[in-house]
Amino acid sequence: MxxxxxxxxxxxxxxxxxxxxxxxxxxxxxxxxxxxxxxxxxxxxxxxxxxxxxxxxxxxxxxxxxxxxxxxxxxxxxxxxxxxxxxxxxxxxxxxxxxxxxxxxxxxxxxxxxxxxxxxxxxxxxxxxxxxxxxxxxxxxxxxxxxxxxxxxxxxxxxxxxxxxxxxxxxxxxxxxxxxxxxxxxxxxxxxxxxxxxxxxxxxxxxxxxxxxxxxxxxxxxxxxxxxxxxxxxxxxIERELDTTDIRDLLMSNLESPRWDDIAERCLSCTNCTMVCPTCFCSSVEEVSDLTGDHVERQREWDSCFNMNFSYMNGGLVRNNVRNRYRQWMTHKLATWIDQFGTSGCVGCGRCITWCPVGIDLTQEAAAIRKDSQK
Known part of the structure; x- marks a missing residue:
């Protein structure tokens, strides 16, 4: 190491x-x-x-x-x-x-x-x-x-x-x-x-x-x-920019921004951004049995906050629409990750932008929320 x-x-x-x-x-x-x-x-x-x-x-x-x-x-x-x-x-x-x-x-x-x-x-x-x-x-x-x-x-x-x-x-x-x-x-x-x-x-x-x-x-x-x-x-x-000035407070004070609805109309909730991200670490644990039922393996698998069932608890879904799931991902990556680990969860590699099937760009979305908040 x-x-x-x-x-x-x-x-x-x-x-x-x-x-x-x-x-x-x-x-x-x-x-x-x-x-x-x-x-x-x-x-x-x-x-x-x-x-x-x-x-x-x-x-x-x-x-x-x-x-x-x-x-x-x-x-x-x-x-x-x-x-x-x-x-x-x-x-x-x-x-x-x-x-x-x-x-x-x-x-x-x-x-x-x-x-x-x-x-x-x-x-x-x-x-x-x-x-x-x-x-x-x-x-x-x-x-x-x-x-x-x-x-x-x-x-x-x-x-x-x-x-x-x-x-x-x-x-x-x-x-x-x-x-x-x-x-x-x-x-x-x-x-x-x-x-x-x-x-x-x-x-x-x-x-x-x-x-x-x-x-x-x-x-x-x-x-x-x-x-x-x-x-x-x-x-x-390098021409693309993300203004990180007070970005935690910016996002957390705009949780009801109409921009989240605009993103949800485009987002496929396909999980591509989390799969290619070099820092995302969500996972789930499953019990996998063989056909006889005599051998069972407990397996940890990559999961994503964009999967609907990822937020399932107590008989219901916490984030049951695309708007909430994208907001969870972006606010965690750029805001609450700082609360948890003392740093942003984004390193600027751009993978989530390239491999998004509809080309959603989190730098543009953050800029749009900042612009709306200043009006």
């Missing part, structure tokens, strides 16, 4: 493209399972990688509200895209987890807890907004009195290899949330891609162990200048 260090605390070097290709051998030699970006079903997703050839070389993503498509680049960049539909959440907080099992025996029911054989995972290609999301999920699952053992077991073994953004999508607004696009902390290694290799920032002993197994070079002034310019390019491309 990456230590909380700042950029000024790290040392830097240059890793050629040829040596970067050997990174996979080094990671597998250290018993890491490498998870990173690859192309699957027309999108850049996170999956198991075996070599540099699995990366989306020469591809980028074009994103708009409700739209996503891949497009070929005019170079061979390996990380020349922003973020896709997957986040690292699925590797640390799996969509389905078996918590315990029960088997009927001659002596009665026998209950056992499930012990996972957890792999050491190396996350390759983590963006700055995703580092911020990991920090938020750490607070949710590890920071309180009750620690989630499934998340903890996976998180403490994870090696984080971040990649600084050199381009931004039209749906990105990480600058508003102060979460990017520069990787500041929470990584073991951070890379900035140049045409002939990578500027590498080494922040932890675990990161140092990996780099020591590769042949690196001292950074030149030209390489430092190129890296700075490449990172600034992403900053300059």
């Amino acid at each position: 990456s230590e909380e260090l700042q950029v000024e605390d790290v040392r830097s070097c240059f890793l050629s493209s040829e040596q970067f290709a050997k990174l996979f051998e080094v990671l597998y030699g250290l018993d890491y399972e490498v998870i990173g970006p690859t192309i699957d079903q027309g999108a850049i997703t996170y999956d198991r990688l075996t070599s540099v050839n699995d990366l989306p070389r020469g591809w980028t993503d074009i994103q708009e509200p409700g739209k996503y498509r891949l497009q070929e680049r005019d170079d061979d960049a390996l990380f020349g895209y922003s973020v896709g539909p997957h986040s690292w959440k699925k590797n640390l907080f799996p969509p389905v987890s078996t918590l315990s099992v029960a088997d009927r025996t001659d002596e009665g029911w026998q209950f056992t807890e499930v012990e996972e054989d957890l792999p050491k995972m190396a996350f390759l290609g983590v963006r700055a907004c995703e580092l911020a999301a990991l920090k938020i999920q750490d607070r949710v699952f590890l920071g309180g009195a009750y620690v989630d053992p499934i998340y903890q077991g996976r998180r403490v073994q994870a090696l984080v290899i971040a990649v600084n953004c050199t381009q931004a999508a039209a749906t990105c607004f990480c600058t508003s949330m102060k979460s990017g696009p520069r990787c500041q902390s929470g990584f073991d290694l951070a890379l900035t891609e140049l045409p002939d290799g990578f500027v590498v920032e080494i922040a932890t002993p675990a990161g140092e162990t990996v780099i020591e197994a590769l042949r690196t070079q001292e950074l030149s002034e030209d390489q430092l200048s190129q890296a700075t310019a490449a990172r600034q390019q992403a900053v300059d491309q």
Whole structure:
């Protein structure tokens, strides 16, 4: 698990493209399972990688509200895209987890807890907004009195290899949330891609162990200048904004705004925004039996506040319409999350905007509520 260090605390070097290709051998030699970006079903997703050839070389993503498509680049960049539909959440907080099992025996029911054989995972290609999301999920699952053992077991073994953004999508607004696009902390290694290799920032002993197994070079002034310019390019491309000034009080004092009805007419309550969000953590627990009824598993599954039955209690639904469910999601993400965890639940990755089938943009909705409240 990456230590909380700042950029000024790290040392830097240059890793050629040829040596970067050997990174996979080094990671597998250290018993890491490498998870990173690859192309699957027309999108850049996170999956198991075996070599540099699995990366989306020469591809980028074009994103708009409700739209996503891949497009070929005019170079061979390996990380020349922003973020896709997957986040690292699925590797640390799996969509389905078996918590315990029960088997009927001659002596009665026998209950056992499930012990996972957890792999050491190396996350390759983590963006700055995703580092911020990991920090938020750490607070949710590890920071309180009750620690989630499934998340903890996976998180403490994870090696984080971040990649600084050199381009931004039209749906990105990480600058508003102060979460990017520069990787500041929470990584073991951070890379900035140049045409002939990578500027590498080494922040932890675990990161140092990996780099020591590769042949690196001292950074030149030209390489430092190129890296700075490449990172600034992403900053300059970000146009979408979310005004966070007193946003908690703004939303909580406008719970009856007519804007919620306007949103409800468009929202499909499909749960896409919560599924792609890197910080949403709602779940439910189900008892799943085999056909004989002699084996039962207690499973935790991802759930969503957009599902009608998620608010079911005491024989009724607390949020029985789309208006209430969208309002619950947005006010929790941007307002009451601050009460619970001391931070916003949004990192500005823009996934909820891109993957909303009707293109609802929470930055626009927050701005509309602010404008209405000022009239």
